[in-house]
Amino acid sequence: MSRFTLRDSILATLLAALVLSAMPWLMSDFALALTLTCLMYAGLAVSWAMFCGATNYLSLATAAFFGMGAYVTAWGAETLAYGLAVLLGGLAAAVFAALVGAAVLHLRGAYFAVITFGLGELVRHGITYYEKAYAGTVGRVISDPPETVTIYHTVLLLTALAVVTALAVRASRLGLALRGIGSDEERARTLGVDTRRAKVLAFSLSAFFPGALGAAMAMRWTYIDPLSVFNPFIGFQTVLIAMVGGAHTILGPIASSVLFSLLTEYLRLQFPYLFLVILGLLLILLVLYLPGGLASLLDRWRWGKSRA
Amino acid sequence: MREPLLSAQGVSVRFGGLVAVDEVDLAVHAGELVGVIGPNGAGKTTFFHALSGILVPTSGRIVVVGDDLTGKSAHAFARHGIARTFQTPRVFKEMPAIDNIRFGLEFAGRTRKHAHDAFDEPEAILEFLGLADVAAVPAGGLTPSKQRLLEIGMALGARPRVLLLDEVAAGLTHTEVELTAQLIRRVRDELGLAVIWIEHAVRVLMDYVERVAVLHQGRKIADGDPRAVAKDAGVIEAYLGDEGEPAVEPTRKAA
Amino acid sequence: MAFWFELVATGLITGGIYALVALGLNLQYGLMRIMNISHGEFLMLGAYLTWLGHTVLQVNPILFLPVVALALFALGVVVYWLCFRRIIRTAPAVEVIEARSLLVGFGLLFLVQNAAYLAWGADLRGYSFLTEAVDVGGARFQVNRLVVFAFAVGASLLLLAVLRWTLIGKAVRAMMQSPTGAQLVGIDTRFLHPVVFGLGLAMAGVAGALLSMVYEISPGMGEPYTVTALIVIVLGGLGSALGSLLGGFLLGLVETFGMHYTSPSLKMLLSYAVLIGVLLARPKGLFAR
Structure with a gap:
C-alpha cells in the first residue's frame, strides 16, 4: 500500500474529484442521484475507517453525527447561509464527538458499540420529544433548498476532503499513534502516546465529515424527521461498507460503497425482500471467507504478482 | 552525590488485602546496571509496573530526574525517559x-x-x-x-534515560542470553543509561550487573554488590525457603 | 395500593420477557464473544412457529413451547456450525471475534427477517388466547399475561439453575472465567459452543412464542427486542446471567413507571438515558462485583 507517496495519493484524489465534478453536465438525473449516494457513503465509510479501522474500535455513532448535522440545517435553514450550515453541522458533530469521546473512549469492544448506538438513539428520541412538545412538529420541511448541482458539489467536496484527511492522518504521527492503540493501547502509552488525547482528537475529527454530510443531505431530502436522519441503518450500513471494503484501508471502503450503492439502487426497488436476503447471505460469506475485506483481494493479487 | 535518574521512595502497591510491593526504596543513577531478583511472586513485575506508570502505587513516590511523577499516566513516564520491556514481549504485531x-x-x-x-x-x-x-x-x-x-x-x-528490562533472558538459549547481556552492557556504556534488569533465572544476571537488589514477599531485603548479596543469609534463606535451591551464586552452571 | 400493584406487576411482566431475551444473548456473548445482533429475528421465528402451530395445527401454544424450544435449539446448532465456528477458529483476537460476529449477525438479521417477509408478508398476524381477565390482589390482568410472566420467569430461573448446578453449567461458567484454564481441565469447546449458542436461540424462541400469545406479530418485531436485550445485558453486566435477570426486571419497571409518570413517547428516551447513565457510572454493569 505504501508504493504511492502521500502526495501521489492526494493528487489522485483531487484528480478523481475534478473528473467527478463535471458529472452533473454529463449524466442523467438518475445516474447523478446514484453517484451522489455513492459519494455520501464513501465519505461516511472513509471517515468511519479513519478512526475505527486503525484503533479497532467499533463505533455505531455515525447516525448520530449525521442526524445532528441534518438538524443544524433543519433548524438553521432560514437564518444560516448554506455553506455555513454545512460547516456548522460538521462542527456540531465534531464537538459532540469530542465530549462523548472524552467520556466513553475508555470503554472498548461491545460496550463502546452499544454506548455509541445508545447515544445516537438518545439524541434522536430527545429531538423527537422536543419537536413534538415544543415545536409542535414531527418533521421539518426545508424551504428554498439549493440546487441539486450545488449539493452534489458540496458532497463531492466533503468526501474528497474526508479522503485527503484520512490519507494525511494515516501518514502522520496521529495515524501511527492510532495504529498503536489498535494493536496494544497500554504499550502505546508506555512508548509516550497520550492515548486519551489521540483518541478524542481522532474521534472528533472523524465525526466532522458525517456531520457536514448530514447537513448537506438534509438540503437534498428537503423533508427530514428524526427517524430518517438518525436512522440507525445509516450507522450500520457505514460500518458494513467500511468493513466489507477493509477498514484498515482507504480505497477498500470507497470501492465497497460504490458496490453497495449500486446493488441497493438496482435491486432494492425491484426485489425489496429478496435483495436483503441476498445481501445478508453475501455479507456472511464475505466475513467468513474474506475477513480482510475487498482490500485483501488486492493485497493477495499484488502478493501473487510480486512472487511471480 | 549526583541526583538519581529514577528514584522510588517507599513505594507500596496493594491489591485489596494483598501487599504486592511493600515500602520499597530504590534509586538508580546514570551509567548504573542494577539487577532486581527475587523468587516467584516477590513483586518484581508489579514494582516495574509502578516504576513505568502502568500502576499507580498505593503509597510512596516515584521521582524521575527531579520531577515527581507519582499518579501520572504511563505516557508521562515514557516522555520523562522511562522505557521498558515486558515479560511476554508486547510488540505491535501488525x-x-x-x-x-x-x-x-x-x-x-x-x-x-x-x-x-x-x-x-x-x-x-x-x-x-x-x-x-x-x-x-x-x-x-x-x-x-x-x-x-x-x-x-x-x-x-x-x-x-532509564531502561527497565523485565526478564529479557527468559526462554532464550544460553548463547542468546550471553549475547543479550552483552548488548545491554553496550547500550548502557555507549548511551550512559541507567538500566534496571529483572530476572527470575538469577545466574546470568549476577554475572553482568554491578549491583543487585533482592525482593522477597514485596520487601527489599538486600541491595548491593552481587557477591556480597549472594552470601547474605537472609537472601539465601528467601531462595531456599521458596524455591528449594540456592540459585544465587554468580558462578554456578545453568540449571 | 392496587394501582401501584398493577403498575409494578406490568413492569415485571414486561421485564420478565426482557430478561429471557437478554439471558440468551448474554450467554452467547459471555461464552464466545459473539454479539449476535440477529437475536431478535430468532425470537420472531419462535413467534411465527407458535402462530403456525396454533392456526394450522390447532395446537395449544403452551404445549407448543417445548417444540419451539427444540426447533430453535437445533437451528442454533446449525447456525453456529455454518456461521460462527469459523470466526472463532480463525480470529486472532477477541476484539476481532466481536467485530466479525457483529457483521455476521447483521447478515443473519437481513437474511432471516426478509425471508420472513417473503414467507409471511408484512401484515400483522395474531390469534387470541386466554384473553379473559382475572382478579389478582385487587388488580385485573388478562390470563395470557400471567402465563407469559410465569413461563418467562420460569425459563429464566431454569437456565440459572442449569448454570449453577449442572455439570454443563459449571463448564460454561468455567469457560467464561478462564477459557484456557477450562480447556486444560478438559472442557471441550467444540461441544460447548454450539450447545450454548443453541440454548441462547431456544430462549429467544420461547420468548417469541410467549409474546405471540399476547401481541400481534410481524417479521420486524424482533429488532426492538435485540436493542432492549443489549441494554439489559449492559445494565446487568456482560456475561452475568443473574445480572441479566435483574437488569430485565429493572428495565421493565423503569419503562412502565416512566411511561406512566411522563409520557409514552418518552419510553425509549428513558431506557437510553438509563443505559448511558449506567455505562458511565458503572461500566461493568449495575450488578458487577
Missing part, C-alpha cells in the same frame, strides 16, 4: 518491525536526543540489534526471541 522502533522515536523520545546519534534512526537501531533483514516483516511474524530483541529496540527508540 506493524512492520521498523515501525515498532519508529514508534518510540516519534512519541516518547521525540524531544530528547541520544548521547550517541547512532541510535537516532530506526534503521540504525535495527542494525545494532541484528534485525536489519526483518525490518519490513510484521512484528507478529518474528520468532519469540527476535520479538524480545525488537522490544529492546522499541525501548531504545524511546531515547530513554
Whole structure:
C-alpha cells in the first residue's frame, strides 16, 4: 500500500474529484442521484475507517453525527447561509464527538458499540420529544433548498476532503499513534502516546465529515424527521461498507460503497425482500471467507504478482 | 552525590488485602546496571509496573530526574525517559518491525536526543540489534526471541534515560542470553543509561550487573554488590525457603 | 395500593420477557464473544412457529413451547456450525471475534427477517388466547399475561439453575472465567459452543412464542427486542446471567413507571438515558462485583 507517496495519493484524489465534478453536465438525473449516494457513503465509510479501522474500535455513532448535522440545517435553514450550515453541522458533530469521546473512549469492544448506538438513539428520541412538545412538529420541511448541482458539489467536496484527511492522518504521527492503540493501547502509552488525547482528537475529527454530510443531505431530502436522519441503518450500513471494503484501508471502503450503492439502487426497488436476503447471505460469506475485506483481494493479487 | 535518574521512595502497591510491593526504596543513577531478583511472586513485575506508570502505587513516590511523577499516566513516564520491556514481549504485531522502533522515536523520545546519534534512526537501531533483514516483516511474524530483541529496540527508540528490562533472558538459549547481556552492557556504556534488569533465572544476571537488589514477599531485603548479596543469609534463606535451591551464586552452571 | 400493584406487576411482566431475551444473548456473548445482533429475528421465528402451530395445527401454544424450544435449539446448532465456528477458529483476537460476529449477525438479521417477509408478508398476524381477565390482589390482568410472566420467569430461573448446578453449567461458567484454564481441565469447546449458542436461540424462541400469545406479530418485531436485550445485558453486566435477570426486571419497571409518570413517547428516551447513565457510572454493569 505504501508504493504511492502521500502526495501521489492526494493528487489522485483531487484528480478523481475534478473528473467527478463535471458529472452533473454529463449524466442523467438518475445516474447523478446514484453517484451522489455513492459519494455520501464513501465519505461516511472513509471517515468511519479513519478512526475505527486503525484503533479497532467499533463505533455505531455515525447516525448520530449525521442526524445532528441534518438538524443544524433543519433548524438553521432560514437564518444560516448554506455553506455555513454545512460547516456548522460538521462542527456540531465534531464537538459532540469530542465530549462523548472524552467520556466513553475508555470503554472498548461491545460496550463502546452499544454506548455509541445508545447515544445516537438518545439524541434522536430527545429531538423527537422536543419537536413534538415544543415545536409542535414531527418533521421539518426545508424551504428554498439549493440546487441539486450545488449539493452534489458540496458532497463531492466533503468526501474528497474526508479522503485527503484520512490519507494525511494515516501518514502522520496521529495515524501511527492510532495504529498503536489498535494493536496494544497500554504499550502505546508506555512508548509516550497520550492515548486519551489521540483518541478524542481522532474521534472528533472523524465525526466532522458525517456531520457536514448530514447537513448537506438534509438540503437534498428537503423533508427530514428524526427517524430518517438518525436512522440507525445509516450507522450500520457505514460500518458494513467500511468493513466489507477493509477498514484498515482507504480505497477498500470507497470501492465497497460504490458496490453497495449500486446493488441497493438496482435491486432494492425491484426485489425489496429478496435483495436483503441476498445481501445478508453475501455479507456472511464475505466475513467468513474474506475477513480482510475487498482490500485483501488486492493485497493477495499484488502478493501473487510480486512472487511471480 | 549526583541526583538519581529514577528514584522510588517507599513505594507500596496493594491489591485489596494483598501487599504486592511493600515500602520499597530504590534509586538508580546514570551509567548504573542494577539487577532486581527475587523468587516467584516477590513483586518484581508489579514494582516495574509502578516504576513505568502502568500502576499507580498505593503509597510512596516515584521521582524521575527531579520531577515527581507519582499518579501520572504511563505516557508521562515514557516522555520523562522511562522505557521498558515486558515479560511476554508486547510488540505491535501488525506493524512492520521498523515501525515498532519508529514508534518510540516519534512519541516518547521525540524531544530528547541520544548521547550517541547512532541510535537516532530506526534503521540504525535495527542494525545494532541484528534485525536489519526483518525490518519490513510484521512484528507478529518474528520468532519469540527476535520479538524480545525488537522490544529492546522499541525501548531504545524511546531515547530513554532509564531502561527497565523485565526478564529479557527468559526462554532464550544460553548463547542468546550471553549475547543479550552483552548488548545491554553496550547500550548502557555507549548511551550512559541507567538500566534496571529483572530476572527470575538469577545466574546470568549476577554475572553482568554491578549491583543487585533482592525482593522477597514485596520487601527489599538486600541491595548491593552481587557477591556480597549472594552470601547474605537472609537472601539465601528467601531462595531456599521458596524455591528449594540456592540459585544465587554468580558462578554456578545453568540449571 | 392496587394501582401501584398493577403498575409494578406490568413492569415485571414486561421485564420478565426482557430478561429471557437478554439471558440468551448474554450467554452467547459471555461464552464466545459473539454479539449476535440477529437475536431478535430468532425470537420472531419462535413467534411465527407458535402462530403456525396454533392456526394450522390447532395446537395449544403452551404445549407448543417445548417444540419451539427444540426447533430453535437445533437451528442454533446449525447456525453456529455454518456461521460462527469459523470466526472463532480463525480470529486472532477477541476484539476481532466481536467485530466479525457483529457483521455476521447483521447478515443473519437481513437474511432471516426478509425471508420472513417473503414467507409471511408484512401484515400483522395474531390469534387470541386466554384473553379473559382475572382478579389478582385487587388488580385485573388478562390470563395470557400471567402465563407469559410465569413461563418467562420460569425459563429464566431454569437456565440459572442449569448454570449453577449442572455439570454443563459449571463448564460454561468455567469457560467464561478462564477459557484456557477450562480447556486444560478438559472442557471441550467444540461441544460447548454450539450447545450454548443453541440454548441462547431456544430462549429467544420461547420468548417469541410467549409474546405471540399476547401481541400481534410481524417479521420486524424482533429488532426492538435485540436493542432492549443489549441494554439489559449492559445494565446487568456482560456475561452475568443473574445480572441479566435483574437488569430485565429493572428495565421493565423503569419503562412502565416512566411511561406512566411522563409520557409514552418518552419510553425509549428513558431506557437510553438509563443505559448511558449506567455505562458511565458503572461500566461493568449495575450488578458487577
